[in-house]
Amino acid sequence: MQDIKHEETYIGSNFRQSIFNSCNILIGIGILALPLGFHYSGWVIGISLFAFCLGVTNYTAKVLAKCLDYEEGLYTYADMGAAAFGHKARLAISILFSLELIASATALVILVGDSLHTLFSDTSIILLKVIAWMVMTPLTLIAIRYLSYFSLLGILSAISLVAVIIIDGFIKHDKPGSLIDHMETEIWPSWASLPMSFGLIMAGFTGHAVFPTVYRDMQDPRQYPKMVNITYAVTTVVYLLLAVSGYLMFGNTTMQEVTLITQNIMLTDGYWRPLNNFVVWLVAINPIAKYALTLNPINLTLELSYYSSPFMEECLNSGRGRRTALKVLSRILVSTIVVFIAINFPQFDRIMGVLGSFFSFTISAIFPCICHLKLYGETLNRKEYLLNVGIIIICCILSTFGTIWAFLPTDHV
Template identity: 50%
Template sequence: GVGALSLPLALNYSGWIIGALLFFFGLIVTNYAAIILIKCLSYKEGVYTYPDIAEIAFGKMGKYIILVFFTLETITSSISLVILIGDSLQVLFPNTSIIFLKIISWAILVPSTLIDMKYLSYSSILGVLTAVFLTVVILINGFINNEQPGSLLNPMKTELWPTNWNYLPLSFGLLITGYAGHATFPSIYLNMKSPDKYPTVVNISFAISTVIYILLGVCGYIMFGNQTKPEITQNIKSSSYVLKILNQFVIWLVAVSPFTKFALFINPVNMFLELEYRSGPCKGVSTYDYCFFFIRFLSRTLISTLIVFIAIVYPNFDKAMELIGSLLFYTISAIFPCMFYLKMFSNSLKWWEWLLNIFFILVCTILSILGTIWSFLY
C-alpha cells in the first residue's frame, strides 16, 4: 500500500514500542477481516459488492450508512494516489507546477478506469515490485551513506516512546494504511480465476507486505529519525552518481505505480453506480450498447475529474493518510467486517469468536475516534 511510505513518520510519532504494538495489531485484525469479509460475500447468491454485504447484514439503512463510508474510503484512497503521483513527479521535476503534473496525470488516469479488471490485476504487480525495489534502494542508501541523516551505519537518534505524546494519535491511521483496501476485495474475489484460493492469496500477500513494511519503516526511521518527511521518497538523496540514478529510478516507479492502482481503487464505486444505472435509467440495456458505454465513460470521467480536483485543493499526503487511515480504514477494513460477521453468522459462532470480534470492534473504534480527532487538531 502507498501508506507504507509514511511508516517511518508513524514510528517517529509513536516510538518503537507503541508503534510495533499498533502495527502488528493492525496486521492481525485486517488479515482476519479480509477472510471473514468474503465469508459474508458468500452468505447468499446475488451479493457482489461491499454495500450488498451491508444490506444483507443490516438492511437498506445499513447499506446506505455503509455506502457513505465505503464511498469516502475508495474516493479518498484514490485522492491519496493522485497526491502521491504529484509529489513524486515534483521530486523529479522540481521546477514544474505540481498542479500541472496532476492535470497531466488526470489524462492518463481516466482511460485506465475503462480497462478490464483482470488486466489491471496483472498490472498491479508493479505496485509490489515498486515496494520491493524501494526497500532495496533504501537499504543500499543506508549501508553506503556514512553521514547523517540517511545512514544505517551512522543512525539518527530514535525513541522507544513518543517524544511528544500529543502526536501519538496521528500514528494510528498511518500504521494501518498499508493493510487497508478491503472495499475492493469483493470485486477482486469475484474476478479471480480460482476464488477458492482467496484465503491463501490473502495470507501470502499480507506476509510479503509485512516483511516489506517492517524493512521500510524500521530502516527509514533509523536513517532519518525526527527528520523523516511525510513520504520516505522525499528523504532520499545522495552525492553518489550511481545512487542518484537508483534513487531517481525508484521515485519514477513510485510515481507510476499509482496509475495501475487508481482504477482498482475506484472500481467499486464505478461498479456500484453502473449497477444502479442498469436497474434504473439503463434497465434492459446491453452492457455492450453504445448508449451504456457513453454513460459509463461519462460517469468514470466525472468521478476521476472530481478526485484529481480534490487532490489539487488538498495536497498534503501525510494529512490525507492520517485522516483516511483513522476515519475510514479502521471502519471499512476492520470494524464493519467484524460487525457483518457477528450479525450474519451469530448463530454458528463460538464464544471465543464473539469475544474476538467484539474486542477488535472496541479497540479499532477507540483508535479510529482518537486518530480522526487528532488529524483535525494537528
C-alpha cells in the same frame, strides 16, 4: 445482469492474478507513511500496533468473504451491509466505502504530482496532476483481470523502492540517512503525538473496500484465504523493511508525508543522485498501477445502480453503444472528481491520517466484524464472538483518537 456477473466471475482472475491485485492494493501509498508512524509511536508501540493492524485486517479480510457468501447475490460492500442491516443501510454504506476509496485515489494523485514535482520543479504541480489524470483515467476502463499486469508493475516498483532505500542507507556512512551510522530513535513515544501513529500505520492496511471485488473476480474463490495469507506475508516483509529502514535512517527528523522519499533522501547529501532520481520515479509510477483498481468498486457500484433503474435500463437498451458510452463517461467523471479534490486538498499526510484513522479502522476492521456478528452471531463460538467484540471496541478507541489528532494543527502534535 446476474448471468453477466457469474460469467465475469468464471472468466475472472486466476490465483496468481488475484495475488498480484491484492498485493498491489495493500502495498500501497500507506507504505510511505510507516516510518513517520514509527517516529510518532516509538519502537515498542509501533511494532505492537503494526502487528495488531496486520493480524486484525488479515482476519477481517477472510470475514468479508464469509459475509459475502451469506446468501446469493452479494457482490459488493454495500450488498453485504444491506444483508446485515437491511436495504435502507445500503446508501450509507456505499457512501462510506466510496469516500474511503476516493480518499485513497486522491492520495495516489497527490503522490504522483508531488513525486514528479520533485523531478520537474519548474512545472506547475497542478499541471502535473492533470497529466497524471490523463495517464491514469484510461486504465479505469480496463477489465480487472487485465489490471493484474499493472499490479505486477506496482509490486515490482514497491519492492524496488525498498531495495533502493536500503542500498542508499548502506552507501552513506554517516548520519542522517545512513543505516551504518543510524539516527537517534525512540523506544517509547512522545505520548502527545502517539495518536497520529494510529492512522499512519493502519493506512498501510486499507484495502478491504477492494477485497470483495477481488474475491468475486476469482476463478476459484476457495483459494481466497490462501491468497490473503500470501498477500499479507509479502506485505509484511515489504512494510517492515521500509518502516525500520526509514526510521533508522532519519530517526526523530523523519519528515511528514511522502517527503520521506522525495525530500528526506533527495535533500540529504551523500547519496548517488541517479539512484535517488530512480527512487522518485518509482514513487511516481507505483500509484498509476493502483489507481484503476482502487476506483473499480466505486465504478462497479455506480454502474449497478444505473442498471437497476427501469428508466435507465430502457434508455440504455434503446440505442446501440449507449451502455458503453455511459460506462466511459461515468468513469471519466469519477476520475475527474478525484483529481479536482487532489488539486484543492494537497496535504498528503493529513489525508493519510484521516484515511487510516477513520476509514481504514471503520471499513477494514470495525464494519466487517459488525456484519459478522449480525449475520453469524448465533452460530459463532464464545471465543470468536468475544474476538469480534474486542476488535470493535479497540478499533473504535484507536479510530476516535487517531481521527481527532489528524485534524489537529501540526504544531500541536
